[in-house]
Amino acid sequence: MRVVETINDIRAIVKSQRAAGKSIGFVPTMGCLHEGHISLARESIRENDFTIMSIFVNPTQFGVNEDFDKYPRRLEEDSRMAEEVGVDVIFAPSVKEMYPGSYKTFVNVEGITEVLCGKSRPGHFRGVTTVVSKLFNIVQPDKAYFGQKDAQQVLVIKKMVKDLDMNIDIITCPIVREHDGLAMSSRNVYLSGEERKAALVLSKSLFEAEKMILNGERDCKKILNYINEKIAAENRAQVDYISMVDVESLEEISEIQRNVLIALAVKIGGTRLIDNVIVEV
Ligand code: PAF
Numbered sequence: 001m002r003v004v005e006t007i008n009d010i011r012a013i014v015k016s017q018r019a020a021g022k023s024i025g026f027v028p029t030m031g032c033l034h035e036g037h038i039s040l041a042r043e044s045i046r047e048n049d050f051t052i053m054s055i056f057v058n059p060t061q062f063g064v065n066e067d068f069d070k071y072p073r074r075l076e077e078d079s080r081m082a083e084e085v086g087v088d089v090i091f092a093p094s095v096k097e098m099y100p101g102s103y104k105t106f107v108n109v110e111g112i113t114e115v116l117c118g119k120s121r122p123g124h125f126r127g128v129t130t131v132v133s134k135l136f137n138i139v140q141p142d143k144a145y146f147g148q149k150d151a152q153q154v155l156v157i158k159k160m161v162k163d164l165d166m167n168i169d170i171i172t173c174p175i176v177r178e179h180d181g182l183a184m185s186s187r188n189v190y191l192s193g194e195e196r197k198a199a200l201v202l203s204k205s206l207f208e209a210e211k212m213i214l215n216g217e218r219d220c221k222k223i224l225n226y227i228n229e230k231i232a233a234e235n236r237a238q239v240d241y242i243s244m245v246d247v248e249s250l251e252e253i254s255e256i257q258r259n260v261l262i263a264l265a266v267k268i269g270g271t272r273l274i275d276n277v278i279v280e281v
Pocket of ligand 1: 061150
């Protein structure tokens with residue numbers, strides 16, 4: 001498996017694979033790989049002839065007081081994991097390669113980026129859509145793979161691809177969880193042992209809310225109160241948002257009449273974690 005750092009190098013590889021008639025699957029990541037990323041790579045390898053993974057901690061999607069500087073960077077270990085699963089090439093550009101000093105162009109999806117995570121992380125999705133469009137232009141994949149854990153990110157990227165007529169299939173893969181339910185995330189490495197235990201309140205409250213709906217509860221207020229109380233009882237947890245929204249428009253709903261996305265962001269100590277569940281009714 002090759003690791004390339006320049007746009008010219010990855011373009012040359014893509015060109016030769018295309019000339020050989022190969023289909024290209026793409027897994028964009030910020031590295032610090034875990035089983036969630038690996039599940040995306042596996043799916044890409046299964047569905048395509050050639051799989052490219054990008055590893056790039058994208059500065060434009062981090063706010064000024066966020067964790068860009070301390071975000072874990074482990075290219076060597078990541079390369080080993082990617083090679084083991086069968087990724088063909090890693091594209092790991094520098095910040096300068098992606099955003100030279102003269103850089104001035106941004107891609108923004110309106111509306112659905114202003115709710116949920118967009119409210120507390122203004123500019124975050126603009127950074128995501130900008131870097132993902134650049135990566136799509138560079139790699140020109142047939143299919144690209146994203147995790148359902150970032151439910152809003154997937155919707156935003158699908159909207160961008162549709163609105164900008166990008167000829168790429170966006171494939172969403174299920175959330176991968178630890179044995180006890182914690183959604184896998186590169187940011188889990190920030191958690192102390194006690195915080196790791198406290199973080200279970202996210203998935204536990206989501207699963208219980210799901211049970212309430214499957215047992216017939218339709219009043220979102222009651223469900224949201226239940227989740228809020230459960231999380232408030234965990235003193236290491238501080239709620240950013242807990243929302244029940246339409247699975248496509250992300251508009252808040254008050255009474256469940258169709259499938260619903262329950263999404264939340266909660267700070268455990270200094271670490272902001274997100275999780276979600278889609279309940280089909
Ligand atoms: O989900 C992520 O890891 C990032 O937001 C992405 C899609 C790689 C863009 O930097």
